Amino acid sequence: MTTTEGLRPAYLAGTHTGLPIPSRPTFDRVDDERRHRKQRLAAALRIFGRYGFGEGISGHISVRDPEHPDRFWVNPFGVSFRLVTVGDLICVDDTGRVVEGRHAVNPSAFVIHSRIHALNPGAEAAAHAHTTHSRALGTLGRLLEPMDQESAAFYQDQVLYTDYQGPSVTVEQGADIAERLGDKRAILLTYHGLITVGGSIEEAVHWFITYDSCAQVQLLVAAAGVGKVMSHEQAVAAKDGFGDAQLSRFSFQLLYDEIVRDEPDLLDEGAGRH
Template identity: 75%
Template sequence: MSDIATRERPSYLADTHTGLPLPTEPVFDSVEDDRRHRKQRLAAALRLFGKYGYGEGISGHISVRDPEDEDRFWVNPFGISFSRVKVRDLILVDSQGRVVEGRHRVNPSAFVIHSAIHRANPGATAAAHGHTPYSRALGALGRLLEPLDQESAAFYQDQVLYSDYEGPSISLAQGEDIADKLGDHRAILLRHHGLITVGGSVDEAVHWFFTYEAAAQVQLLAAAAGQPKPMSHEQATAARDGFGDRHLGWFSFQLLWDEIVHEQPDLLEE
């Protein structure tokens, strides 16, 4: 064992992987409590998409697997603005694309993409998809994120480019192909389409989406200004070890949660 591994941890570092004083993720006494928590986080995430301009007409969706019926997922309803969604508006969709709870219809693209991702990847409890400008621009160039800074390094060797565009994603075969290409990566950039990120919670998946879109903006700005100089492999893996930590991703969303619930408490209406 190395001297670093046996060295006493400095008192200012917390006993977590990153050394940050991160709280533990919640544990629930009942399925009902877990489901309410997931739905509240989902509604908050949708409002955040609206607040930060991630809406593009009817496009874009965020989903989370139901904690009890794991072949079903909660998702935003078709035709309702991100900025208006409340917990009571969310719909539960089964493996056949039927809305089994809720009074609104499902976006066909939301069903074919998210059902395939949840089915193919047990670790993808949640998935976030949007047609945001910087990710679309990066995809149009056929490029993935380069490790230009700490945030972009969170996706180093953990992202894929999907170039098999066949029009709007409304076929089961295309949804399955996207899920297959995504595999166990945390992000897939759909060329001519948009971005999908996944995580073990709504919190984590949405944090990765925000981070990816911001990193895409930085990369495009840097390329427009000159010749960016990416990190070395060693630097990128070191940065990913910290900024790509899934627990840190989960916690980072808590700041956004506090922000949006304070500003728009009506989102929690059931």
């Protein structure tokens, strides 16, 4: 390929970002797609554990069931991020009933995730944890500013939620959070933590990890002085690349490959020891 006008240079792939990223996998059988989503959910939870996102019983990641859109898979109550396996995951319906799995559901996980999945058909997955950096940024009442390419992924695509009323254990609270989130990528909960969503489990988890690291950068900049943020045009240009869904999915895949190599037991579909 030449650099003739209208044609891409030879070094760019035929993707939106020009990066040689493989397409999203497709499945002939719903069981295969369900296993794929569950494996990545278990891996995502282990990755959260590796990043230190665990906070006792708090934190949960969900992914919609590919056959029953009113159900979602989520980590069970009382099992550490660092220990969860595919066999530990539970499937919950829109009433809060565990329809598959032997563990109980965290009430907070149900009221938040069920409303997000119900109100946003495009939210295939949602991730939530009480991380140090997101809690600090939320206490300041500030959202991410476009201070670098990564933070620009959330430019005009995030919401600050300030109506804290204690732990989220009622459906009304979950619905209010989901409604405020709308079709945005992230919602920062003051005095609480962070929620990110995506069109795949890979996207939701990548956005969460990225948001938390960007929050750390912003806090470091604030401690050092006054940082210079991007212009609107720069932020839009950066978001076009670093906010790309295909890029986020593949970025997660690299973490998936690492965690499966290091902790292959996470793929165990048996009853497990918990």
